[in-house]
Amino acid sequence: METAEGTPRRLRALPSRLANQAALSANRIVDRTLAGAGVRRYHYALLAALAEFGPASQAALGRRTGIDRSDMVATVNELADRRLLERAPDPADRRRNIVSITAAGGDRLADLDRLVADAQEEFLAPLPAADRRSLVDLLTRLVDHHGDRRRAEPGPEA
């Protein structure tokens, strides 16, 4: 029998790979769940950001969700088509669009929140509550340190 082919130790023990594999699993679960409701992760993130902070420009929403400005255009388009949000020009700054969530969008978000919560449960299934807290804490510290943004500091002082 040549079944039971294991992952190489070199890879299996690699924190970066572990993080990646865990994220893979998490994303698979969440994506499958959201797909059942006809949305992708970007859609959920955008609706969540809108519900949390109220209307904002696309650029600001991008900063909050980590979605690139160019990808934001398509994401807003898709959700606007479904009447889950609205895009209106900002009279005070004509460069900006003000994006706001609709009532239907709020309702939809509530549904998605439930689905996503279930997905978290599935993802974290093997861990008891205390370990879940540890995990969240550790991951939070990691992401807080390497700040999300592509920081290109100007190198050593000129």
Next chain:
Amino acid sequence: METAEGTPRRLRALPSRLANQAALSANRIVDRTLAGAGVRRYHYALLAALAEFGPASQAALGRRTGIDRSDMVATVNELADRRLLERAPDPADRRRNIVSITAAGGDRLADLDRLVADAQEEFLAPLPAADRRSLVDLLTRLVDHHGDRRRAEPGPEA
């Protein structure tokens, strides 16, 4: 000032998102590091698997690294072009190719191992040793539970 735009709580507290963001950071670091040596993650994984278990078929390597059979073809091609591994037909089973690492491939892998180790250090920088162990432990438990493979169990007995 409208700077300091934060991530919505709903997202920030989401374990699946935290895992994803952490993996994002990890992958950015590792990818940048490997790119400096002219390779991608798939290349490193493949070389590591070869060095660890010796010559194997492409399908077996795919199972060990998590690389799809079709993607494996290209990966093997690229490394074979650089003489880091060799592909030879298996005389005992003419469906198979036997892929084996070359001396140059072994040398290269040793270099990459060092680079990857540095990358881990950078990724884990904010965590003291004890926390790193906790993290690895927690992540390992997560990935061990949802087994890597796309398991499609036949549902309830017919």
Next chain:
DNA sequence: GACGACCGTGGGCGCGGCCAACGAGTTGCT
């Protein structure tokens, strides 16, 4: 000998995460 399973290969797809560029608009400085 026929069927099923497996292998390598080719082709394709979607998503997430990027970057470059442009025109319109705004802000800041002088």
Next chain:
DNA sequence: AGCAACTCGTTGGCCGCGCCCACGGTCGTC
């Protein structure tokens, strides 16, 4: 007032990863 620097939305593109399907060749097994 004028100009430079910046911001914003948008278009278009790129790449890597993770997948799937289908095909022809090859075992293995009944």
